[in-house]
Amino acid sequence: MTGPNPVLGRRGHGRRVGIGAPSSIRDVARIAGVSRQTVSRVINRHPNISAGTESRVRAAMEQLAWRPNSMARALATSRTHSIGLLVSARSHYGPFSAAGGVDDAARARGYTIVSATMAGSDETEIADALDALVRQGVEALVVIAPQERAHEALQRVAIGVPSITLQWRDGPEGRSVAFDQQAGARAATRYLIDLGHREILHLAGPQDWSEAEDRMRGYLAEMSDRDLTPMPPVLGDWTADTAFELGRRLLRFRDFSAVFSSNDQMALGFVHAAAEAGLRVPQDLSIVGFDDIPEAKHFTPPLTTVRQDFDELGRRAIGILVAEIEGSADTGYPMVTTPELIVRASASRPA
Structure with a gap:
C-alpha cells in the first residue's frame, strides 16, 4: 500500500x-x-x-x-538571531537548569543559543570566553556564573552587546534577573520554626557562591528575627556525598532537631546519614532542602523544599534582551522573583 x-x-x-x-x-x-x-x-x-x-x-x-539556514538569514538581514550563553564550568543543578530555561525561551522567540563555558573565574578567562561569543556574532549575552570571583571579574570586563546576568541580584550595572535567595531561605527556616523547632542546623553551600551566601544570610536573619540563636553553619560543596559524610559526624552528637540544607542534593545525603544512624525523618529529624530538583518528590520521605521556576527566569531574561535587541528596551532591571516553599513530608513538629 x-x-x-x-x-x-x-x-x-x-x-x-x-x-x-x-x-x-x-x-x-x-x-x-x-x-x-x-x-x-x-x-x-x-x-x-x-x-x-x-x-x-x-x-x-x-x-x-x-x-x-541561519547563515543565509544573517547575510540577508545583517543579523544572526543568536544569543550568547556564558556558563561557569563549576555549576550544579541551579545554573544548568537556568541555562535550560534560557535556551527554551530563546527558541520560542526565534533565536538560537550559542554557548561557551568558563573553565575558571579569573578576568582573563572570562574575557576570552566573551570574545569567543562576540566573534560568532551574538546579538546579546546571558551570563550564569554564580561564583563571587566570576562576579567580580565580570564587573571589570567590557561586554560589547546587550547583556544580562542570572541569579545575581546585583549584576553588572544592575542588569540582572534573579531569585530572592534570602527570601527563599527565610521561608524554609520560618517553616521549621513555626513547626516548633528551635535548634536548626544550616547545611550551607560553598563560600565562593553568591547563592550559598544569600541562603545562609536568610537563615541567620530569620533566626535572629525570631529571637533564636543560630547554630554555626556547616559548609558543604553542593554534593550528596559530602553531606552524607558531614551527617555521619554531626549526628553522633546531635544537638539539633531540624536541618535546613542549601540544596536538595545535600539534603539527600543528610537523609541517608540519618537513616544509617537509625533516625527517622521527619519523626526524629526534620529536613528542608532548596531547589526542588525533579527527584525531590521521590525522596524517602518526599522532600519539603524551596522551588525556583527556572523556565520563568529564562523567559524574563530573554524577553528583556529581545526587547532591547529589537528596539523596545525594557528598563525593568534588576528583576527579582521570590521562590516558593513546597511542603511535602520531610519536616514535622519536633518529637
Whole structure:
C-alpha cells in the first residue's frame, strides 16, 4: 500500500523534490499556499501573522523537514538571531537548569543559543570566553556564573552587546534577573520554626557562591528575627556525598532537631546519614532542602523544599534582551522573583 507523497502539497499540487534536491523556502511557500515573504515573516516571528497562516507554514516546514539556514538569514538581514550563553564550568543543578530555561525561551522567540563555558573565574578567562561569543556574532549575552570571583571579574570586563546576568541580584550595572535567595531561605527556616523547632542546623553551600551566601544570610536573619540563636553553619560543596559524610559526624552528637540544607542534593545525603544512624525523618529529624530538583518528590520521605521556576527566569531574561535587541528596551532591571516553599513530608513538629 502506498501512502501520500510527503513532499507534495496537501492540495495535491507542487513539484516533486527529488533525492539530492533539498527543499527550499519556495517549496514551503507553495505547500502552505502563501508567499515567500510570509514564510520569512513566520520564521522571524513577525507579530502580524495570523495563527492559521503560521500553522500552515510550520506544518509545511515539518512536512518537508525544512529548517531555515541561519547563515543565509544573517547575510540577508545583517543579523544572526543568536544569543550568547556564558556558563561557569563549576555549576550544579541551579545554573544548568537556568541555562535550560534560557535556551527554551530563546527558541520560542526565534533565536538560537550559542554557548561557551568558563573553565575558571579569573578576568582573563572570562574575557576570552566573551570574545569567543562576540566573534560568532551574538546579538546579546546571558551570563550564569554564580561564583563571587566570576562576579567580580565580570564587573571589570567590557561586554560589547546587550547583556544580562542570572541569579545575581546585583549584576553588572544592575542588569540582572534573579531569585530572592534570602527570601527563599527565610521561608524554609520560618517553616521549621513555626513547626516548633528551635535548634536548626544550616547545611550551607560553598563560600565562593553568591547563592550559598544569600541562603545562609536568610537563615541567620530569620533566626535572629525570631529571637533564636543560630547554630554555626556547616559548609558543604553542593554534593550528596559530602553531606552524607558531614551527617555521619554531626549526628553522633546531635544537638539539633531540624536541618535546613542549601540544596536538595545535600539534603539527600543528610537523609541517608540519618537513616544509617537509625533516625527517622521527619519523626526524629526534620529536613528542608532548596531547589526542588525533579527527584525531590521521590525522596524517602518526599522532600519539603524551596522551588525556583527556572523556565520563568529564562523567559524574563530573554524577553528583556529581545526587547532591547529589537528596539523596545525594557528598563525593568534588576528583576527579582521570590521562590516558593513546597511542603511535602520531610519536616514535622519536633518529637
